[in-house]
Amino acid sequence: MTRYLITGGAGYIGSSVADRLLQDANNEVIAFDNFSTGRREFIEDALKKPNYKLIEGDLLDTAAIDKAMEGIDFVFHFAANADIRRGCEHPRKDLEQNTIATFNVLDAMRRNKAREIVFSSTGPIYGEAQIIPTPEDAPLPIQTSLYGASKLACEGLIEAFCEGFGFTSYIFRFVSILGERYQHGHVYDFYKQLMETPERLYILGNGKQRKSYLYIQDCIDAIFTAVEHKENKVNIYNLGTPEYCEVTDSATWISEEMGLNPKFEFSGGDRGWVGDNPFIFLDTKKIQSLGWKPKLTIKEAVVQTVKYLKENEWLLEDRK
Amino acid sequence: MTRYLITGGAGYIGSSVADRLLQDANNEVIAFDNFSTGRREFIEDALKKPNYKLIEGDLLDTAAIDKAMEGIDFVFHFAANADIRRGCEHPRKDLEQNTIATFNVLDAMRRNKAREIVFSSTGPIYGEAQIIPTPEDAPLPIQTSLYGASKLACEGLIEAFCEGFGFTSYIFRFVSILGERYQHGHVYDFYKQLMETPERLYILGNGKQRKSYLYIQDCIDAIFTAVEHKENKVNIYNLGTPEYCEVTDSATWISEEMGLNPKFEFSGGDRGWVGDNPFIFLDTKKIQSLGWKPKLTIKEAVVQTVKYLKENEWLLEDRK
Numbered sequence: 001m002t003r004y005l006i007t008g009g010a011g012y013i014g015s016s017v018a019d020r021l022l023q024d025a026n027n028e029v030i031a032f033d034n035f036s037t038g039r040r041e042f043i044e045d046a047l048k049k050p051n052y053k054l055i056e057g058d059l060l061d062t063a064a065i066d067k068a069m070e071g072i073d074f075v076f077h078f079a080a081n082a083d084i085r086r087g088c089e090h091p092r093k094d095l096e097q098n099t100i101a102t103f104n105v106l107d108a109m110r111r112n113k114a115r116e117i118v119f120s121s122t123g124p125i126y127g128e129a130q131i132i133p134t135p136e137d138a139p140l141p142i143q144t145s146l147y148g149a150s151k152l153a154c155e156g157l158i159e160a161f162c163e164g165f166g167f168t169s170y171i172f173r174f175v176s177i178l179g180e181r182y183q184h185g186h187v188y189d190f191y192k193q194l195m196e197t198p199e200r201l202y203i204l205g206n207g208k209q210r211k212s213y214l215y216i217q218d219c220i221d222a223i224f225t226a227v228e229h230k231e232n233k234v235n236i237y238n239l240g241t242p243e244y245c246e247v248t249d250s251a252t253w254i255s256e257e258m259g260l261n262p263k264f265e266f267s268g269g270d271r272g273w274v275g276d277n278p279f280i281f282l283d284t285k286k287i288q289s290l291g292w293k294p295k296l297t298i299k300e301a302v303v304q305t306v307k308y309l310k311e312n313e314w315l316l317e318d319r320k
Numbered sequence: 321m322t323r324y325l326i327t328g329g330a331g332y333i334g335s336s337v338a339d340r341l342l343q344d345a346n347n348e349v350i351a352f353d354n355f356s357t358g359r360r361e362f363i364e365d366a367l368k369k370p371n372y373k374l375i376e377g378d379l380l381d382t383a384a385i386d387k388a389m390e391g392i393d394f395v396f397h398f399a400a401n402a403d404i405r406r407g408c409e410h411p412r413k414d415l416e417q418n419t420i421a422t423f424n425v426l427d428a429m430r431r432n433k434a435r436e437i438v439f440s441s442t443g444p445i446y447g448e449a450q451i452i453p454t455p456e457d458a459p460l461p462i463q464t465s466l467y468g469a470s471k472l473a474c475e476g477l478i479e480a481f482c483e484g485f486g487f488t489s490y491i492f493r494f495v496s497i498l499g500e501r502y503q504h505g506h507v508y509d510f511y512k513q514l515m516e517t518p519e520r521l522y523i524l525g526n527g528k529q530r531k532s533y534l535y536i537q538d539c540i541d542a543i544f545t546a547v548e549h550k551e552n553k554v555n556i557y558n559l560g561t562p563e564y565c566e567v568t569d570s571a572t573w574i575s576e577e578m579g580l581n582p583k584f585e586f587s588g589g590d591r592g593w594v595g596d597n598p599f600i601f602l603d604t605k606k607i608q609s610l611g612w613k614p615k616l617t618i619k620e621a622v623v624q625t626v627k628y629l630k631e632n633e634w635l636l637e638d639r640k
Contacts, residue, residue: 088484091430095423099473103415110411127479139457142554143479153419153473159447159463164408164594234462274484 003028005072005114007059007105008079010038012181013120016216017076017223018046025051032068033079034058041314042181059101062108069112076118077105080151082184084124085273087146098150099157106161118170118223121155123212123240123280124148125173133283136173136236144277155236162233169233170226172219175240175282178301179216180308183315186247187305190254192316194262201255201262204272207248210279212240215301218294225292238282241294241301247272250302257306323348325392325434327379327425328399330358332501333440335366336536337396337543342369352388353399354378361634362501379421382428389432396438397425400471402504404444405593407466418470419477426481438490438543441475443532443560443600444468445493453603456493456556464597475556482553489553490546492539495560495602498621499536500628503635506567507625510574512636514582521575521582524592527568530599532560535621538614545612558602561614561621567592570622577626 004021008014009031015038021027031043032055046052057064059079069075081097102119109117125148126134127141143149158169176185193201214222222239229235248264255262271278296304309315324341328334329351335358341347351363352375366372377384379399389395401417422439429437445468446454447461463469478489496505513521534542542559549555568584575582591598616624629635 087480091427091481091484092423095420095477099419100415103412107411137459140460142556143476144483146477146480146484149473149476149480152476153469156463156469156472157415157466160407160466160469161411163464164411164466236462 001026001028003030003071003073004076005030005032005068006076006078007032008038009033009054010035010040010043011078012183013177013216013219014076014078015042015046016181017078017220018043018052020220020224022046022049022052027051029053030055030068030072032057032065037184039183059104060096062104065104065108066111069108069114072112072114074116075105075109075114077102078120080120081147084145084147088274091146094146094150099153102154103157106157109167110161110165115166116168117158118227119154119158119172121171121173122148122151123173123175123282124277125152125155128277132279133281134238135283136238136286159234167233168230169235170223171234171236172223172226173236173238173282174219175212175214175280177216177219178213178305181216182305182308186250187254187302188309190251191258191306191309194255194258194260195316198260199262200265201251202265202267203247203251204267205247205269205276205278206266207246207251207264208270209247209272209276210244210281211247212244212281213298213301214240214294215296215304218296222287222292225290226287229290237287238284239287240282240284241298242284243298244281245298253299253302254306257303321346321348323350323391323393324396325350325352325388326396326398327352328358329353329374330355330360330363331398332503333497333536333539334396334398335362336501337398337540338363338366338372340540340544342366342372345371347371349373350375350388350392352377352385357504359503379424380416382424385424385428386431389428389434392432392434394436395425395429395434397422398440400440401467404465404467405596408594411466414466414470419473422474423477426477429487430481430485435486436488437478438547439474439478439492441491441493442468442471443493443495443602444597445472445475448597452599453601454558455603456558456606479554487553488550489555490543491554491556492543492546492559493556493602494539495532495534495600497536497539498533498625501536502625502628506570507574507622508629510571511578511626511629514575514578514580515636518580519582520585521571522585522587523567523571524587525567525589525596525598526586527566527571527584528590529567529592529596530564530601531567532564532601533618533621534560534614535616535624538616542607542612545610546607549610557607558604559607560602560604561618562604563618564601565618573619573622574626577623
């Protein structure tokens with residue numbers, strides 16, 4: 001019996017990992033979520049399982065996370081503010097919800113003797129990488145977003161706890177993730193726009209930004225592959241597909257899947273917003289060397305995501 | 321007239337920079353300090369100057385730093401918890417006094433339209449560097465101390481504010497600094513030990529740890545050289561001497577300068593404490609390319625520090 005705690009347990013990736021863990025009746029899963037972006041709909045099935053428990057709480061409440069950590073063996077820490085684009089509108093948010101929240105998780109682990117942690121880091125920690133595809137040991141980057149800065153700060157905290165307190169960590173630098181339960185990002189924005197104005201699509205930047213994406217189930221396969229291959233105190237992997245697309249490619253696939261042929265309008269410039277990286281493409285040879293390969297291409301993952309949104313249009317409604 | 325704010329303004333480096341700035345009567349200097357490690361003795365001369373002002377306050381008090389930032393043009397941010405060795409005894413301290421405090425400085429700058437910042441980062445952000453001497457663009461390191469992790473987090477925050485809010489930053493990754501007003505580190509510890517027990521010196525590790533040091537006035541020269549050569553939004557420089565010594569070398573120089581010949585006793589192992597890096601040696605070609613060179617060797621800086629401690633034994637007394 002292994003007891004897992006998943007922070008952001010009702011979120012996109014957290015709830016998907018929970019479902020995967022619950023396939024094994026020997027696993028006990030505690031989901032911790034403040035429902036700022038988590039969704040009760042994502043955990044409906046999980047809540048029916050006897051080996052699943054939901055704790056509503058916030059990671060800035062150290063007493064709450066301390067209590068949730070009792071008896072935990074292994075932590076999946078996915079709770080985060082993932083809104084890279086609006087970082088400058090509320091500068092303190094990434095600090096609090098990412099850096100400080102991660103510290104609180106680590107310190108609760110220390111006090112409760114939980115010693116393994118999976119962490120969702122992100123490609124933007126590489127800033128505007130000079131080496132593309134970007135390997136895990138790229139030159140020390142200059143941060144270009146509060147989001148990237150906060151996630152790099154989390155990585156450093158996790159590594160220091162590994163050194164100081166004997167933790168083992170698995171740090172994954174994700175590209176954007178697509179697929180079931182997706183509820184945030186360009187596919188969501190484009191889909192919503194096209195539902196409202198099917199004849200035109202407004203695209204931030206010049207549409208030539210090159211990005212890489214990964215399908216959620218491929219992402220979870222990669223995480224479990226890395227955990228099975230535990231090699232070091234600190235295990236860092238880029239996660240992405242070995243390909244990229246332009247924003248305009250993705251806009252075309254989304255439109256096609258919706259049966260539309262909108263006129264694309266561009267805000268112009270080589271990036272969508274301050275801190276947007278016009279070319280994100282991670283070198284994923286390290287995780288592939290463990291035998292993992294993505295099952296879906298980027299195009300297939302985009303199409304899968306559109307299908308999912310079609311079947312779940314409640315996700316497009318403004319949150320109450 | 322330029323208005324400077326120096327956080328940690330009554331500290332070792334902060335008070336030394338203040339004295340340098342006050343040599344120009346056109347500079348206005350506001351020192352901000354909570355006197356956790358700052359010393360009133362260091363600012364006695366400064367306080368006599370009409371263009372100097374002291375504000376007692378803590379960087380976790382956002383209202384206090386916000387008020388201190390009014391009308392400021394340029395910030396020297398030196399306030400920090402610099403106790404790398406005891407990080408694991410109080411894990412939250414580096415987060416609060418370094419990462420969160422730095423965020424508060426940056427956010428107060430943003431609100432008050434101060435746009436230039438000098439920041440004291442540190443060699444330990446390179447973790448256990450694989451490339452030695454370590455250049456500024458070393459491969460993304462794994463953090464091995466809460467102190468290093470917190471300083472790297474500060475760097476990332478500063479860089480993100482530069483990108484998002486048009487700041488200019490000068491980030492200096494220091495080796496340990498020696499010289500006048502030194503009050504913390506191995507020379508201090510060894511001097512104090514030898515005052516109490518002149519016949520033996522207890523050394524953490526095997527004494528073969530290789531470290532680099534820089535004299536305080538050379539450090540300040542380098543900072544002002546870099547600021548004069550402003551090149552980018554983010555300007556990062558290693559600061560150190562182009563040489564290193566072993567801990568045992570330094571122990572010998574200290575003993576000689578004190579006229580002692582103690583027996584060295586070693587705690588053993590290749591490092592002094594968890595997270596201690598047995599070999600810190602920074603590549604300083606970048607700052608040297610601007611025409612800067614250190615005036616003192618490591619040995620001269622160690623001897624200078626011992627002379628200073630001899631003349632200022634009040635620094636060895638336990639703080640009230």
